[in-house]
Amino acid sequence: xxxxxxxxxxxxxxxxxxxxxxxxxxxxxxxxxxxxxxxxxxxxxxxxxxxxxxxxxxxxxxxxxxxxxxxxxxxxxxxxxxxxxxxxxxxxxxxxxxxxxxxxxxxxxxxxxxxxxxxxxxxxxxxxxxxxxxxxxxxxxxxxxxxxxxxxxxxxxxxxxxxxxxxxxxxxxxxxxxxxxxxxxxxxxxxxxxxxxxxxxxxxxxxxxxxxxxxxxxxxxxxxxxxxxxxxxxxxxxxxxxxxxxxxxxxxxxxxxxxxxxxxxxxxxxxxxxxxxxxxxxxxxxxxxxxxxxxxxxxxxxxxxxxxxxxxxxxxxxxxxxxxxxxxxxxxxxxxxxxxxxxxxxxxxxxxxxxxxxxxxxxxxxxxxxxxxxxxxxxxxxxxxxxxxxxxxxxxxxxxxxxxxxxxxxxxxxxxxxxxxxxxxxxxxxxxxxxxxxxxxxxxxxxxxxxxxxxxxxxxx
Amino acid sequence: xxxxxxxxxxxxxxxxxxxxxxxxxxxxxxxxxxxxxxxxxxxxxxxxxxxxxxxxxxxxxxxxxxxxxxxxxxxxxxxxxxxxxxxxxxxxxxxxxxxxxxxxxxxxxxxxxxxxxxxxxxxxxxxxxxxxxxxxxxxxxxxxxxxxxxxxxxxxxxxxxxxxxxxxxxxxxxxxxxxxxxxxxxxxxxxxxxxxxxxxxxxxxxxxxxxxxxxxxxxxxxxxxxxxxxxxxxxxxxxxxxxxxxxxxxxxxxxxxxxxxxxxxxxxxxxxxxxxxxxxxxxxxxxxxxxxxxxxxxxxxxxxxxxxxxxxxxxxxxxxxxxxxxxxxxxxxxxxxxxxxxxxxxxxxxxxxxxxxxxxxxxxxxxxxxxxx
Numbered sequence: 043x044x045x046x047x048x049x050x051x052x053x054x055x056x057x058x059x060x061x062x063x064x065x066x067x068x069x070x071x072x073x074x075x076x077x078x079x080x081x082x083x084x085x086x087x088x089x090x091x092x093x094x095x096x097x098x099x100x101x102x103x104x105x106x107x108x109x110x111x112x113x114x115x116x117x118x119x120x121x122x123x124x125x126x127x128x129x130x131x132x133x134x135x136x137x138x139x140x141x142x143x144x145x146x147x148x149x150x151x152x153x154x155x156x157x158x159x160x161x162x163x164x165x166x167x168x169x170x171x172x173x174x175x176x177x178x179x180x181x182x183x184x185x186x187x188x189x190x191x192x193x194x195x196x197x198x199x200x201x202x203x204x205x206x207x208x209x210x211x212x213x214x215x216x217x218x219x220x221x222x223x224x225x226x227x228x229x230x231x232x233x234x235x236x237x238x239x240x241x242x243x244x245x246x247x248x249x250x251x252x253x254x255x256x257x258x259x260x261x262x263x264x265x266x267x268x269x270x271x272x273x274x275x276x277x278x279x280x281x282x283x284x285x286x287x288x289x290x291x292x293x294x295x296x297x298x299x300x301x302x303x304x305x306x307x308x309x310x311x312x313x314x315x316x317x318x319x320x321x322x323x324x325x326x327x328x329x330x331x332x333x334x335x336x337x338x339x340x341x342x343x344x345x346x347x348x349x350x351x352x353x354x355x356x357x358x359x360x361x362x363x364x365x366x367x368x369x370x371x372x373x374x375x376x377x378x379x380x381x382x383x384x385x386x387x388x389x390x391x392x393x394x395x396x397x398x399x400x401x402x403x404x405x406x407x408x409x410x411x412x413x414x415x416x417x418x419x420x421x422x423x424x425x426x427x428x429x430x431x432x433x434x435x436x437x438x439x440x441x442x443x444x445x446x447x448x449x450x451x452x453x454x455x456x457x458x459x460x461x462x463x464x465x466x467x468x469x470x471x472x473x474x475x476x477x478x479x480x481x482x483x484x485x486x487x488x489x490x491x492x493x494x495x496x497x498x499x500x501x502x503x
Numbered sequence: 504x505x506x507x508x509x510x511x512x513x514x515x516x517x518x519x520x521x522x523x524x525x526x527x528x529x530x531x532x533x534x535x536x537x538x539x540x541x542x543x544x545x546x547x548x549x550x551x552x553x554x555x556x557x558x559x560x561x562x563x564x565x566x567x568x569x570x571x572x573x574x575x576x577x578x579x580x581x582x583x584x585x586x587x588x589x590x591x592x593x594x595x596x597x598x599x600x601x602x603x604x605x606x607x608x609x610x611x612x613x614x615x616x617x618x619x620x621x622x623x624x625x626x627x628x629x630x631x632x633x634x635x636x637x638x639x640x641x642x643x644x645x646x647x648x649x650x651x652x653x654x655x656x657x658x659x660x661x662x663x664x665x666x667x668x669x670x671x672x673x674x675x676x677x678x679x680x681x682x683x684x685x686x687x688x689x690x691x692x693x694x695x696x697x698x699x700x701x702x703x704x705x706x707x708x709x710x711x712x713x714x715x716x717x718x719x720x721x722x723x724x725x726x727x728x729x730x731x732x733x734x735x736x737x738x739x740x741x742x743x744x745x746x747x748x749x750x751x752x753x754x755x756x757x758x759x760x761x762x763x764x765x766x767x768x769x770x771x772x773x774x775x776x777x778x779x780x781x782x783x784x785x786x787x788x789x790x791x792x793x794x795x796x797x798x799x800x801x802x803x804x805x806x807x808x809x810x811x812x813x814x815x816x817x818x819x820x821x822x823x824x825x826x827x828x829x830x831x832x833x834x835x836x837x838x839x840x841x842x843x844x845x846x847x848x849x850x851x852x853x854x855x856x857x858x859x860x861x862x863x864x865x866x867x868x869x870x871x872x873x874x875x876x
Contacts, residue, residue, distance in 0.1 A: 230805070233805055234804070234805055234862075234863065234864075234865045235865045236865075237545075237803075237804070237865065238718040238864060238865030238866065239718065239865075240547075240716075241547075241715075241716050241717050241718075298719055298720070396862055396865065397862065398858035398859070398861055398862035399854070399858050400853050400854035400857045400858040400859075402850060402853065403751075404751075405751035407754075410754065412754065414748075414749055414750045414751035414752065414753055415744060415749055415750055415751065415846075415850075416750065416751050417740050417744075417750060428858075431858065432858075444751070448751060448752075451752065456751075461850075463854035463858065463859075464858070465806075465854075465858060465859045465862045465863070467805075467806075468804070468805040468806030468807075468862070468863050469806055470806065470809050470810065470813060470859075471854045471855070471858070471859050
């Protein structure tokens with residue numbers, strides 16, 4: 043057999059392989075529960091109002107400016123639906139319908155305002171999307187209890203592997219993103235963040251030392267890059283998981299990162315052996331002893347999974363090719379990625395830089411020639427202003443909003459320019475964009491933004 | 504289980520050791536540039552105690568005292584409504600509104616009132632003459648039930664005791680009982696609030712403020728910092744830019760938008776207000792004694808000394824631009840280029856005070872940070 047034929051055979055064989063369904067069941071329940079917690083927390087913290095309902099304007103994702111928030115009642119309804127969907131996913135009730143519903147609602151809310159962009163929201167969207175395609179309700183679920191024909195104890199191997207691959211992409215890409223001069227050789231931005239956290243219990247007093255920032259930087263880079271490897275090796279798996287728990291707990295204590303640590307601690311359990319998950323589910327079955335039909339499904343004679351739909355193969359291949367390639371698009375742009383942020387998002391660049399800006403906008407009435415400045419907080423909440431003031435595409439969106447706003451107020455053909463001073467990793471602030479360029483004449487595109495001024499390297503003393 | 508893991512422990516141990524050696528190897532490269540030396544210790548708890556005891560509490564106490572004097576002078580004026588007592592009342596008001604410039608940045612904790620930060624509620628300008636005149640006509644007007652900010656506070660008092668264009672004798676003659684009642688009402692509101700604010704600061708809030716040296720959103724240091732920045736931007740936006748007609752909506756300057764339009768002390772108030780911004784940043788008491796400010800904090804931060812140097816230059820230029828403002832009523836000189844210069848200088852320094860301080864110190868700026876990642 044030629045090498046090519048051999049590879050082809052392995053590829054074809056791969057899609058026929060089956061594996062215990064147990065890891066997928068745990069994954070479904072863990073994801074449902076964490077998302078339920080996240081959804082309720084979001085409402086409880088009042089963010090539905092402060093982030094979605096109260097805003098004067100929203101910043102859109104490229105191509106998604108048609109996504110608009112609903113009324114207050116509408117937004118709360120979406121969150122109630124989402125919470126319900128999370129419960130349904132957890133218990134496996136009308137699983138596919140509620141998974142699709144959750145994916146749509148979550149992604150809708152996520153797309154309303156890009157200033158709230160978080161890598162972990164993107165991650166949740168992806169996981170919810172992938173869950174749509176796998177039969178995670180075929181065991182230990184309400185669906186399987188109601189319809190025993192659905193039950194199966196094994197699934198196609200890819201149904202579990204796709205989640206492992208996705209999680210691997212997140213960690214490894216986050217690790218690779220840390221391979222930069224500031225992170226490794228300046229200990230930045232951790233050397234800025236850690237000394238501000240000296241009140242943290244136990245390790246607090248150590249955080250003021252530059253050495254600690256270096257150690258954390260290197261440890262973080264090594265952890266992200268190699269943790270998947272150690273999760274895959276059976277012998278190191280439990281220790282690696284312990285490292286996952288310690289690492290995420292620590293970042294959770296040190297930084298304001300909400301539920302992200304919890305999400306990762308939960309989803310990473312998919313790397314555990316099927317036997318581990320089977321034992322866990324057995325225990326849960328005992329706890330829920332009153333559900334005989336679920337208990338009896340722990341039966342080796344359960345049917346094997348249906349053959350993989352042939353259309354899924356190219357679909358999943360394209361999906362993961364995109365996941366693997368899209369984060370590298372920054373290579374197509376000139377300039378410092380952290381400065382221009384062209385190709386920064388959707389690339390698992392997490393907690394990578396300390397960046398902040400002050401943006402002042404000037405509107406000129408072309409008829410009178412009079413130029414006036416804009417008081418940002420009349421239109422933006424503090425979070426929106428902070429995010430906008432360091433990201434060129436958002437600066438452009440805001441300028442366009444201002445043009446429309448003042449045009450509506452009767453100004454003829456207003457032009458808008460902005461003075462934006464940005465500091466990156468503690469360096470003296472520099473102008474981010476050309477302060478003379480009329481932003482109303484520019485459109486956001488995928489091409490190089492020539493109006494971003496080049497980043498002037500500045501060695502920190 | 505432990506038995507099964509014994510040899511693996513060895514492997515893991517070797518790997519950790521390897522990573523540690525690798526890290527230390529890289530770190531030692533940095534030794535030449537002294538980058539591994541610990542950052543000088545900056546004690547945030549000490550800063551909070553320093554500003555609470557030497558800046559915030561003394562400034563609020565001074566304001567409370569001058570408002571108390573204002574209240575006494577008001578009572579005297581309404582019982583004995585003479586031009587002489589009006590002059591005394593005005594003197595008391597000038598002192599109180601001046602002291603207010605040294606507190607307006609501290610609108611958090613006890614000074615965060617039901618309707619918002621105290622300076623927004625009790626320091627709103629311009630006031631609405633028509634609303635005030637309307638309220639005066641209502642006997643037993645219920646101020647507590649009103650959400651209007653432009654009918655009360657320091658500048659509401661100012662309108663009543665300076666009037667808009669009347670002579671002093673006309674003004675005194677116009678003080679009927681309803682007018683007196685309304686004056687007492689809004690002065691009493693000032694007094695009640697500053698008594699409360701000082702009471703809370705000196706009883707319980709001080710301890711709450713100094714005992715939490717975290718930097719996350721909502722922590723004392725972030726409240727203090729946010730207050731500082733917002734207050735500084737208020738000088739630029741509301742005391743300079745809006746009256747000078749320099750915002751996007753405006754076609755012309757509008758002298759009636761200045762702070763203290765009726766008394767004409769707008770220029771003085773800009774000077775005093777910016778004094779307090781400097782005191783906070785550089786760590787100075789109102790009398791000019793050294794305490795701990797953001798400057799000291801920054802000196803210990805990466806890139807901080809450069810920012811401090813840059814800020815000092817910008818502040819010197821602002822001082823010069825303020826000194827250069829035309830003497831007399833600002834509203835009469837509202838077309839002056841000097842206001843544009845001052846705005847530009849304040850603008851140039853905004854990033855220094857705003858984004859750069861927060862970024863270099865690793866402070867969380869927003870009140871509502873969401874999930875973060």
